[in-house]
Amino acid sequence: RAMELPPSHFPAGRAAAVALGYLRYLRGGPGRGLQLRQLRRARRQDIEDAGHKYSLELELEDVLDKDRTVTCTAEVLYPLGSKSSAPEVQVTVQGELRSTQEADQDFYNRIRSLEKELVAENIPDSHGNVPPHLEPIHLLAWAASGYVIWQNSTENTEFHLAQVKHVKQVKRSDEDLQFDYVVLLHEMVSQEVIPWEVTVLWHPRRGARVSRDRRQPGH
Amino acid sequence: DQVLHIVPETFQQVQHLQLLCSTLMLDLWKPLQPEDIRAGEDLHIRVPAPLVQEVKDSLDQHMISYRVLIPDVQKLVDQSMPRERSSHKQVSEGYVYTEYHPMEEIYQWMTQIQKNNSELVTQHILGKTFENRTMYYLQISQPSNKPKKIIWMDCGIHAREWISPAFCQWFVKEILQNYKSDPKISRFLQNLDLYVLPVLNIDGYIYSWEKDRFWRKNRSPYNNGTCYGTDLNRNFNSSWGSVGVSFNCSSDVFCGSGPESEPETRAVAQFIKSKKSDIVCYLTMHSYGQLILTPYGSTTKPPSNNEELMQVGKDAAAALTGKYGTSYKVGSTALILYNNSGSSRDWVHTIGIPLSYTFELRDTGTHGFVLPADQIQPTCEETM
Numbered sequence: 011r012a013m014e015l016p017p018s019h020f021p022a023g024r025a026a027a028v029a030l031g032y033l034r035y036l037r038g039g040p041g042r043g044l045q046l047r048q049l050r051r052a053r054r055q056d057i058e059d060a061g062h063k064y065s066l067e068l069e070l071e072d073v074l075d076k077d078r079t080v081t082c083t084a085e086v087l088y089p090l091g092s093k094s095s096a097p098e099v100q101v102t103v104q105g106e107l108r109s110t111q112e113a114d115q116d117f118y119n120r121i122r123s124l125e126k127e128l129v130a131e132n133i134p135d136s137h138g139n140v141p142p143h144l145e146p147i148h149l150l151a152w153a154a155s156g157y158v159i160w161q162n163s164t165e166n167t168e169f170h171l172a173q174v175k176h177v178k179q180v181k182r183s184d185e186d187l188q189f190d191y192v193v194l195l196h197e198m199v200s201q202e203v204i205p206w207e208v209t210v211l212w213h214p215r216r217g218a219r220v221s222r223d224r225r226q227p228g229h
Numbered sequence: 230d231q232v233l234h235i236v237p238e239t240f241q242q243v244q245h246l247q248l249l250c251s252t253l254m255l256d257l258w259k260p261l262q263p264e265d266i267r268a269g270e271d272l273h274i275r276v277p278a279p280l281v282q283e284v285k286d287s288l289d290q291h292m293i294s295y296r297v298l299i300p301d302v303q304k305l306v307d308q309s310m311p312r313e314r315s316s317h318k319q320v321s322e323g324y325v326y327t328e329y330h331p332m333e334e335i336y337q338w339m340t341q342i343q344k345n346n347s348e349l350v351t352q353h354i355l356g357k358t359f360e361n362r363t364m365y366y367l368q369i370s371q372p373s374n375k376p377k378k379i380i381w382m383d384c385g386i387h388a389r390e391w392i393s394p395a396f397c398q399w400f401v402k403e404i405l406q407n408y409k410s411d412p413k414i415s416r417f418l419q420n421l422d423l424y425v426l427p428v429l430n431i432d433g434y435i436y437s438w439e440k441d442r443f444w445r446k447n448r449s450p451y452n453n454g455t456c457y458g459t460d461l462n463r464n465f466n467s468s469w470g471s472v473g474v475s476f477n478c479s480s481d482v483f484c485g486s487g488p489e490s491e492p493e494t495r496a497v498a499q500f501i502k503s504k505k506s507d508i509v510c511y512l513t514m515h516s517y518g519q520l521i522l523t524p525y526g527s528t529t530k531p532p533s534n535n536e537e538l539m540q541v542g543k544d545a546a547a548a549l550t551g552k553y554g555t556s557y558k559v560g561s562t563a564l565i566l567y568n569n570s571g572s573s574r575d576w577v578h579t580i581g582i583p584l585s586y587t588f589e590l591r592d593t594g595t596h597g598f599v600l601p602a603d604q605i606q607p608t609c610e611e612t613m
Contacts, residue, residue: 016564018558018559018560018564018565019560019564019565020564020565020566020567027594045594045595046593046594048556073595134596134599134601135599136329136438136442136599137328137329137599137601137602138596138599138600138601138602138603138604139601139602141309142308142309143309170594170597171594171597172443172597172598172599173442173443173599194443196443196597196598198566198567199473199567200475200480200481200482201445201460201481201482202480202481203443203481
């Protein structure tokens with residue numbers, strides 16, 4: 011009952027974008043930016059009373075470690091019905107991702123030692139540039155927007171992060187770093203570029219957690 | 230230039246270093262003055278490139294150990310500052326093809342290109358945009374008594390896809406720079422004329438520079454001026470308004486009030502209709518996605534010459550991949566991307582032009598519309 015799908019056709023591509031969003035949230039951070047090198051294989055199964063399940067074989071790379079790729083299998087289940095509930099995703103990463111321990115600790119120390127809270131906008135800028143000292147903030151935005159993309163995708167959407175419009179650090183009394191982002195998400199099918207507020211907490215050992223997110227009204 | 234780190238051990242070493250710094254006028258980063266150099270304390274000196282060897286030899290001679298702290302100062306400087314108008318890739322007229330240019334500069338470039346290559350290039354008016362700006366295309370044509378077929382290429386139908394106009398400019402430059410020396414190009418031009426429209430949606434492009442980097446549509450007003458812009462690539466007369474569009478002006482895929490409702494669409498359609506029998510290939514450049522798209526968007530039913538379209542498309546994708554390994558997918562929009570109607574490519578095919586393609590240039594979402602300028606060259610080279 012599982013149908014093989016051409017990886018170049020959009021249904022498989024959309025499911026892959028969901029899996030990538032989920033993975034970026036789970037495994038991404040200031041020291042690691044995962045992107046899709048190739049979608050190798052895709053199958054779809056229609057599960058009665060549940061939804062459409064896509065089984066994918068992905069080849070991923072870390073933008074900070076491009077010489078190496080890692081295989082990942084993912085299952086994306088889009089639930090039935092018009093109720094907007096997030097797809098269920100399961101992933102298994104085969105092999106090792108490059109360690110981010112040192113980079114994470116450096117970033118953590120650097121931000122904690124800032125006198126003024128970090129504020130930045132337009133990452134990348136209009137010409138695609140990201141100043142090197144903002145690259146970890148950029149990659150953390152990938153992780154944060156990965157959550158939003160995962161939570162808000164359907165079979166009729168495909169989201170990509172277009173730009174970080176604005177980011178503001180919020181100092182906390184506990185050990186987490188907090189960043190309030192406004193990200194611009196590009197949705198392929200409607201072609202809309204949607205501003206989305208995302209608050210993310212991050213800690214070198216605990217990773218990223220989205221504590222609050224909200225689609226900004228209007229365009 | 231390099232920055233060296235030295236910890237002088239003896240007073241003699243300190244003296245020698247002080248001498249070196251003052252005679253060669255080296256740039257002391259730490260401490261600030263030669264008189265403050267002390268044994269047992271860190272010394273950082275920036276040594277200009279031409280003096281690096283001499284300084285290192287002198288240190289070796291005096292058995293002063295050192296470590297290279299910064300192997301390339303310029304690189305670090307470049308990394309920490311976005312380059313404004315660097316001139317790494319200067320070409321004959323001084324135009325930098327590896328940067329994104331605002332419309333003013335593209336207009337000037339067209340004038341220059343025609344002036345500098347008048348034996349081959351003529352600039353023509355296609356029409357006017359909604360905001361009354363002139364749309365120009367360049368005709369690259371080798372004089373001959375043979376009637377020639379036409380290849381048409383347009384860029385910048387969607388404002389935010391900056392790599393697209395960058396490619397059209399690059400393309401023109403490549404042809405003009407190499408038509409005498411490159412046998413493939415010269416043979417090409419013996420049999421074909423090239424018509425290039427560097428920016429189709431001029432108003433939108435300017436808006437994406439000045440107001441909203443992610444603007445897509447043109448700038449014609451609707452609903453009493455409360456809403457702006459038609460998606461020009463949904464505005465052509467090919468199954469107009471049927472699928473993949475919105476009739477709501479605030480949508481980014483608003484198809485306009487009717488087929489060819491927009492002046493930009495009409496300008497292109499009129500021209501292509503008038504040259505219909507001579508155009509063999511229509512190319513429209515977009516981003517992003519790394520795709521070579523064939524008709525149709527509104528149906529998965531393949532066009533009559535689908536085999537040929539796919540074969541040529543696949544050959545093109547293979548050649549492209551051969552350059553830097555960038556992979557492109559080939560197929561119809563309805564299968565690979567989404568359903569849409571009113572696209573220029575579909576309309577061109579329905580009026581009888583056999584080879585009609587939409588290119589979605591780099592990348593696949595990592596940067597999306599804000600493709601860094603340092604990818605202009607490889608993107609354009611592989612797409613050539």
